Amino acid sequence: MYARLLCVCLAAVSVVADVIEDCKLSGDKTSSTEQALLSRLAPLKHKRFETTYNDGKDSYTYTFVVCGHVFNSSTSTNEGLVQNDTKASKTTVIGRIDETHIINGTDWILLIYKNGEKYDSHCGSEPRKAMIMISCNKNTLADGFTIISEEKDKNKECFYLFEMDSSVACPIEESHLSVGSILLIVFAVLVGLYIIGGFLYQRFVVGAKGMDQFPNITFWRELGNLVADGCDFVCRSQPRSSETAYRGVGDDHLGEEPEERDDHLLPM
Incomplete structure (x- = not known):
């Protein structure tokens, strides 16, 4: 039991470590907050998503891999999101996983892949950058990957903006059960097990019938009495009278009879 639990814990730690290793956070020093956010993406690791964009003149296909390489070959250059021009048959790397930045809000996570291929003439010929907005959706692990826009009409800080839905972006719900509620639940479960188990034992082992099937029925009857x-004894406002409802008819309960005088019977 303990060995199995240890294996599960080690596997979870390994998954988190792999995500952090594949997605290298940008900057000389990464914060614990960024690493914690990155670890939340562990269920999505190496998952591949695609979306297309077609405005009649241009047609592109965008491929995104969460903390993984788009091209599974020895020539991979850490590309995490690429653009494929279907008309010109040209592939452009928009962002790489070795230059990752991540921030979050209440119900969203923004994953940023930097250090893509440089623009030809606009945006100051700076490297391309992909920003993926992951919004909370409790009903799906990952879905709805699509491109929103390409911000390229600036001298610098241009970017591609994508969005998708995922439950990993949802806030972690804390349990609102108090200690008392937990104890009541445990007590109710134990009572249920006692009644069901005792009933089955009395019926099939002892062979009891009717009310005798209830476990320890004699004890509970005496306890009820x-x-x-x-x-x-506690709740009565006055104690019971010890006198009986009817008095006895003994001599001690008889009153003195009036003395009978028979002087009038004597001869005058």
């Missing part, structure tokens, strides 16, 4: 007596 004790509880009733205790409630009767």
